[in-house]
Amino acid sequence: MGPAPRRPVDGAPGMSPGTDLLTAAKPPRSTLVDFLRRKARAWAPALSYRILRQAELETDSDGRLVSTGVDPQIFIQLTEREQVPRWLRIRFRVQQVSTPLNPMLYAFASGEGNRWVEYRLPSIENGVLDEIVLVPPGMNMLRLDPTNGPAVFRLTDLVLHEVGRSELLVEAWSTDRRAVLRALGYRMLRRRNRSRKFLMRAFDARRSGRGYEEWLSLFDRAGSAPFLPVRQAADAAVAKTGPLISIVMPVFNPPERFLREAIRSVLAQTHENWELVLSDDASTERSVARVMAWAAHLDPRIRVIRSETQGGISTATNLAMVAVKGDYVAFMDHDDLLPPGSLAAVAAEIAAHPQVRLIYSDEDKVDDLGNRYDPFFKPEFDPDILLGQNMLNHLCVIHRQTLVEAGPLRSTLDGSQDHDLLLRVMRRIDRSAVRHIPEILYHWRRSRKPRSFSQQQQHQVVRARMAAVREHLAATIPGAKADLAMAGYVRIIWPLPDPAPRVSIIIPTRDRVALLRPCVESILAKTAYPDFEVIIVDNASTDPETLSFLASVSADDRVRVLRHPGPFNFSEINNIAARQATGELLCFVNNDIEVTEGDWLREMASHGVRPDVGAVGAKLLYPDGHIQHAGVVVGLGGVAGHAFKSLVRNHPGYFGRLCVTHEVGAVTAACMLTKASSFWQVGGFDAENLAVAFNDVDYCLKLREAGQRIIMTPFACLIHAESASRGPDTEGPALLRFQSEIAYMKDRWADTLPADPFYSPNLSLVGHGYTLAFPPRRGVRP
Structure with a gap:
């Protein structure tokens, strides 16, 4: 929820500016960086500010702050309103914490509640939080939210000061030297905005918390040395007798070092029953023939095929596929790497699920120096995502007979030949025959110099992708169309029946005509x-x-007004309206929604009529254009939380998720479309236990329990002033009711909340989502 200006109240207990925590927290170290840090801080410009009030926070008998709601807040007013951007440093100490805190900081201008900036601060238990943020010009108010839920803690020594140029560079240098050098370069060119962008990148990285390198050292079961004995022991029974996995690797002029490393990564597999088929597509580099001869001599499980003429990646791969002997075929590029436990994990999955026909895993990237970065932790299989992007590569392993039935790769679609193959495979197998292993089983090489076809020929790749998807739609979904979406992804426009089914749009309201009028x-x-x-x-x-x-709007033939006196019960109100609706489809809309694009309902209805779809959600924006809702992650924050909240409107989302229609755990009923038949099949909204909050999440979970899917489309976009019509659930009886609804959800869906199939167990349910989980939720799989 964005910060709204509130009336200042002086004298917040225990929150006056304190001592400099950076030196109080620990003794200074005798390093050059620390020396420069202390000197730079001494030169920092003075900053005048005062703490105005605290909301939803009380002080207990021990002097600790107690959160009395889910949105505790501390307001700080900057005395001067600068007309240029300025860097500020905020520091405070947290002690005696009952549960880890997930703090947020907001900056806004007093009197302008709709224009604000959000800063996600790292989680903290006991210790000092010390962060630097860039405040836009004209903003003179800060709001610190220490946590996003009930907690007990002591927060002291809140200090705020402006960061001078010297201190800024020293702190950024200690985090990301490359970003600092680029920032200085743009500064010399007098491109100040570009310079600030790279400095912001350094501090964003610092705020992101614990990094991928630490995560790998603790939890990388497929590739890190501490886990390999465990993996080997667990897979000893299938290491020799398990399925033969054939790896096909098309080769064309890779750097010698990368090709050797790729082959060595196969040789290092803990699963022993494999073969590697190297298919040389008439490489002109002499090193290729030398490496292939070395590999074939090194291990009899490696075979080499050489073409006299270059045919392209599809032709080279097809030659290898014809030669394989295994029951399952894995695809690997000539410069990529497999961690040692990759094939063992695949073999174990096959042993546990003999009916599997396609297996895919998570992946990350590796640079020229072997550094791993940018992990892609994928959702469970979603056919809608596959239509918009190829999320299955890499690692992808397919049953050989299924490949034979699907046919060979097509050279006319080089660049998206793998996407085309996967679409043809999915026409021949059921969704239940697809398994996802939520582990990093593949390292995708991203060299400084683009070497792969897809890196060099992006336009051709997009054309091939569109051609493959359009052909698939023609064969499977008559009347569907494919259009190019943002960032080269694909939008599917689903057909509507003729005539289009009637939609009943249901809007609960009480007073607040300033909201209701623009909505209707x-x-x-x-x-x-x-x-x-x-x-x-x-x-x-x-x-x-x-x-x-x-009275006036009911004169429109399209509008009916129903009267429902009594306390506000969102579930009951909507259930009553649904009983009187005449539409085949129901669309629940809050009275603080505003339509901006004409095709929103057509887009949602086109998904709502699909036989396997139970509910459809839209992308909702705050009035300032930032994202308020783009799907719900079940379990986030305890029960459920909005994904991608506060990102800019056209943000692509996590690995392009907001560029394509996709399946989610739930959607908000602020704008949700569903079949009337599905609504009554699961009993509608729960008016007894969930009068106001989480009734939409509960409804979506009931639909999923009944075998129906929940779809989020980013191509239906509306404005939503969240909770503007009824206010937040943070005071008096509303808070008690909200807490009882949380307890009900945790009891009713205890096994479901930690296991959203469309949100990786390697991603955190604490904070705001899509950060690394420490630890991952091992064993929690749908």
């Missing part, structure tokens, strides 16, 4: 859908202007 008027004026009705459920409005608007 924008729906009526801008929605380009042939058949819909609007049902407004008035929950005891008393405001004369609201009543007048309801």
